[in-house]
Amino acid sequence: MSVIEVNKLTKDYGRGRGIFDVTFGVHKGETLGFLGPNGAGKSTTMRHLMGFSKPQSGTAKIDGLDSTLKHHEILKNVGYLPGEVALPEGLTGREFISMMKNMRKTKGADRADELLKLFELSPDGNVKRMSIGEKRKLAVVTAFMSDPDILLLDEPTSGLDPVMQEIFIDFIREEKKRGKTILLSSHIFSEVEALCDRIAIIKDGRLISTVDAADVKHGLKNEFTIEFDSTDDFDRFIHSGVTPENGDKSAKKCVVCVPDEQTNDFLTALSKCSVRSMEEHSVSLEEYFMHFYKNDKTFGVGGVKNA
Ligand SMILES: Nc1ncnc2c1ncn2[C@@H]1O[C@H](COP(=O)(O)OP(=O)(O)OP(=O)(O)O)[C@@H](O)[C@H]1O
Numbered sequence: 001m002s003v004i005e006v007n008k009l010t011k012d013y014g015r016g017r018g019i020f021d022v023t024f025g026v027h028k029g030e031t032l033g034f035l036g037p038n039g040a041g042k043s044t045t046m047r048h049l050m051g052f053s054k055p056q057s058g059t060a061k062i063d064g065l066d067s068t069l070k071h072h073e074i075l076k077n078v079g080y081l082p083g084e085v086a087l088p089e090g091l092t093g094r095e096f097i098s099m100m101k102n103m104r105k106t107k108g109a110d111r112a113d114e115l116l117k118l119f120e121l122s123p124d125g126n127v128k129r130m131s132i133g134e135k136r137k138l139a140v141v142t143a144f145m146s147d148p149d150i151l152l153l154d155e156p157t158s159g160l161d162p163v164m165q166e167i168f169i170d171f172i173r174e175e176k177k178r179g180k181t182i183l184l185s186s187h188i189f190s191e192v193e194a195l196c197d198r199i200a201i202i203k204d205g206r207l208i209s210t211v212d213a214a215d216v217k218h219g220l221k222n223e224f225t226i227e228f229d230s231t232d233d234f235d236r237f238i239h240s241g242v243t244p245e246n247g248d249k250s251a252k253k254c255v256v257c258v259p260d261e262q263t264n265d266f267l268t269a270l271s272k273c274s275v276r277s278m279e280e281h282s283v284s285l286e287e288y289f290m291h292f293y294k295n296d297k298t299f300g301v302g303g304v305k306n307a
């Protein structure tokens with residue numbers, strides 16, 4: 001059973017904005033990366049999961065609790081790091097931490113000091129005067145300080161310097177080992193690659209695809225650029241049942257992504273053609289997802305499962 005469950009969640013803000021029929025789950029102990037362009041609906045989905053917004057239809061649940069009906073319980077049990085941290089006037093970091101503890105009525109562990117040390121944040125300054133990165137660190141500390149088993153992290157490292165991003169990634173790796181269930185939105189591919197077991201992709205408010213991170217990484221290695229000896233060879237290959245990502249007949253070249261289960265078909269098709277050259281690419285996760293960000297209609301081709 002999924003610990004985080006979103007089922008046909010819909011909130012229409014008008015003029016095509018909002019989230020529509022969004023369905024996905026995060027299993028116990030899993031980290032799900034939540035990716036999509038600006039304005040795609042990631043923060044909106046997370047706010048609904050926390051019960052800060054009410055859906056028009058559909059449901060959001062955490063640990064079996066309906067997010068709207070059990071908002072207060074969810075606040076107590078779930079570590080939430082919002083995309084934008086609203087900090088009140090006139091408080092020091094330490095006072096803000098105390099305020100969050102009281103508001104959420106969290107019980108149990110208190111890791112605030114340990115986390116302040118790990119992220120090298122002094123809690124004594126006025127929160128309003130903190131730098132962007134310091135505010136982000138404070139949000140990380142408040143999300144994790146009660147040691148919750150479930151975390152919703154909305155762009156947790158945006159604004160953190162590269163050293164702090166590394167520290168954060170190592171920290172999350174340890175948290176994963178401790179069995180935490182995490183929904184993590186991010187635009188930082190190295191972070192997604194390092195931490196996520198699966199990746200859900202949202203665009204224009206609709207979930208397009210959910211992929212296993214391992215499948216993506218594995219699939220990426222099997223992309224080939226093939227140059228044929230003649231246009232006849234090019235045609236024979238194109239009509240062999242193997243679907244290329246793209247092809248250029250005049251150049252007698254095509255790019256093809258071969259999932260493991262299609263390796264035999266691919267080799268059979270190739271054996272019937274005269275090939276001038278063949279090159280294997282190693283594409284990074286970033287390049288792979290850029291297809292999608294840039295509106296590439298062929299996104300998802302290449303052995304990646306659709307949701
Ligand atoms: N309260 C609201 N009223 C009206 N429109 C809203 C509201 N909240 C969000 N939206 C719209 O819904 C869409 C999704 O916004 P959301 O903040 O969820 O995007 P996002 O995927 O988190 O983007 P980013 O990567 O920029 O953080 C946007 O077009 C936004 O303008």
Ligand SMILES: [Mg+2]
Nearest residue numbers: 042043044083
């Ligand atoms: Mg957002």
